[in-house]
Amino acid sequence: xxxxxxxxxxxxxxxxxxxxxxxxxxxxxxxxxxxxxxxxxxxxxxxxxxxxxxxxxxxxxxxxxxxxxxxxxxxxxxxxxxxxxxxxxxxxxxxxxxxxxxxxxxxxxxxxxxxxxxxxxxxxxxxxxxxxxxxxxxxxxxxxxxxxxxxxxxxxxxxxxxxxxxxxxxxxxxxxxxxxxxxxxxxxxxxxxxxxxxxxxxxxxxxxxxxxxxxxxxxxxxxxxxxxxxxxxxxxxxxxxxxxxxxxxxxxxxxxxxxxxxxxxxxxxxxxxxxxxxxxxxxxxxxxxxxxxxxxxxxxxxxxxxxxxxxxxxxxxxxxxxxxxxxxxxxxxxxxxxxxxxxxxxxxxxxxxxxxxxxxxxxxxxxxxxxxxxxxxxxxxxxxxxxxxxxxxxxxxxxxxxxxxxxxxxxxxxxxxxxxxxxxxxxxxxxxxxxxxxxxxxxxxxxxxxxxxxxxxxxxxxxxxxxxxxxxxxxxxxxxxxxxxxxxxxxxxxxxxxxxxxxxxxxxxxxxxxxxxxxxxxxxxxxxxxxxxxxxxxxxxxxxxxxxxxxxxxxxxxxxxxxxxxxxxxxxxxxxxxxxxx
Numbered sequence: 001x002x003x004x005x006x007x008x009x010x011x012x013x014x015x016x017x018x019x020x021x022x023x024x025x026x027x028x029x030x031x032x033x034x035x036x037x038x039x040x041x042x043x044x045x046x047x048x049x050x051x052x053x054x055x056x057x058x059x060x061x062x063x064x065x066x067x068x069x070x071x072x073x074x075x076x077x078x079x080x081x082x083x084x085x086x087x088x089x090x091x092x093x094x095x096x097x098x099x100x101x102x103x104x105x106x107x108x109x110x111x112x113x114x115x116x117x118x119x120x121x122x123x124x125x126x127x128x129x130x131x132x133x134x135x136x137x138x139x140x141x142x143x144x145x146x147x148x149x150x151x152x153x154x155x156x157x158x159x160x161x162x163x164x165x166x167x168x169x170x171x172x173x174x175x176x177x178x179x180x181x182x183x184x185x186x187x188x189x190x191x192x193x194x195x196x197x198x199x200x201x202x203x204x205x206x207x208x209x210x211x212x213x214x215x216x217x218x219x220x221x222x223x224x225x226x227x228x229x230x231x232x233x234x235x236x237x238x239x240x241x242x243x244x245x246x247x248x249x250x251x252x253x254x255x256x257x258x259x260x261x262x263x264x265x266x267x268x269x270x271x272x273x274x275x276x277x278x279x280x281x282x283x284x285x286x287x288x289x290x291x292x293x294x295x296x297x298x299x300x301x302x303x304x305x306x307x308x309x310x311x312x313x314x315x316x317x318x319x320x321x322x323x324x325x326x327x328x329x330x331x332x333x334x335x336x337x338x339x340x341x342x343x344x345x346x347x348x349x350x351x352x353x354x355x356x357x358x359x360x361x362x363x364x365x366x367x368x369x370x371x372x373x374x375x376x377x378x379x380x381x382x383x384x385x386x387x388x389x390x391x392x393x394x395x396x397x398x399x400x401x402x403x404x405x406x407x408x409x410x411x412x413x414x415x416x417x418x419x420x421x422x423x424x425x426x427x428x429x430x431x432x433x434x435x436x437x438x439x440x441x442x443x444x445x446x447x448x449x450x451x452x453x454x455x456x457x458x459x460x461x462x463x464x465x466x467x468x469x470x471x472x473x474x475x476x477x478x479x480x481x482x483x484x485x486x487x488x489x490x491x492x493x494x495x496x497x498x499x500x501x502x503x504x505x506x507x508x509x510x511x512x513x514x515x516x517x518x519x520x521x522x523x524x525x526x527x528x529x530x531x532x533x534x535x536x537x538x539x540x541x542x543x544x545x546x547x548x549x550x551x552x553x554x555x556x557x558x559x560x561x562x563x564x565x566x567x568x569x570x571x572x573x574x575x576x577x578x579x580x581x582x
Contacts, residue, residue, distance in 0.1 A: 036155075059111045322381065360441065
């Protein structure tokens, strides 16, 4: 079978699609930092012990981790716009549940529902890939990917202002209002994607992944309270390993898996996901350290004595810089490729944390640190979806980016647990109150720098692909007798381009794609690149046949018509011995 997509659906996307999808991503990301300004007051507000109050944050993290890959797969199967609206609707319901209660259990239920909206990020990236022309796709995906940091950064001062001057429940009313606005704008502006994946929803795979993630992330987020060597913590980690291994074995045998582990194991995807974990670690450290440093009283000798609102404003440039980095990323990626842009971003993050070790003595220094880190994290976050999109079939964009977003969430979870432990173990106790120390802040920055170094190694292991996937022009390799035909054809007009895929949807390298005209004569040929991409020029408009062949697969021929504009045709190879006719 052949997947064929044309540029026409992309042309129907209005100029408002990108800002609307980015706004939805920002609204979803707000949920992650919405309660940060009132964390220390949650036990009193909910009339419970501090260890119980932390579940208000943990529940959102866990549900977001579970929902992200699942919603991505559902979007691939049943429509990304439909699932995006569903994610936002669940978030609105969760916000309203939290707004009407001060009971711990009900609050946890509401916060769990809010976390399900995290699936909107990969769904938005998938919609952009399916609808936007290549020249707009780079900056659009960069903005959508960065919305995680933008929303988190901008939410801090806004939430602090609301919490300082009104009842804290107003935070949830505001979140619900933003969610309703995002739904309305999506319904009005964003069309549904025509792209659908084949197969059915893998319910056993979804349940297995959910169980494995909860068993893994729960001890990470609660390890400081339970003790890292306690039987509960170690038992849950062991159970997570067993469940995830069994889940992986099942997914490898499933006909329509929730996550295509074979594609995930490809270097371009594997090292991108590993780098994403490190970027997630680095991003969350600054969000944990700087607000505390800014709000500590000057009497400590190192605290900057700022109010909750001022502290939020000093950290806000982190999110703003990430937002303004998107167009810069598009230019860098178009010239050097997303791999190089990721490396540049990681180097800037390292500079930010390295310099930040000595920039903790005045509010303006924290602002400078936030700007530098925002630029680096923005470039790094923007590169990740481009690397994933360039390595997976279009029909799997939602699930693949969902898994990548999950990797970032795992990074932030690990960061929260590790930095929380560091700050607790290095704190001074004054009057029964634990006060973080400057030593703890600096150790946290060093840990972030170490995570960036590991991420840099992962980025250097990525295969070189040159320019960004959405703007990449694959160098054709043709036999000497075909060179003249191809050169003349490229002078006339652009032709067919796409990727060669195996029956499982995995790109095939070095597959021979031959162009045959209506008279049965060869009009050109190309060999697919490492990512399965090919490009064929045509001598004129009309009907053609694309014949694909690769070692270990049966040949396949597919009819295609060229009308004078470049068309994208994804060509599937047949199973060995399978009879295929046009």
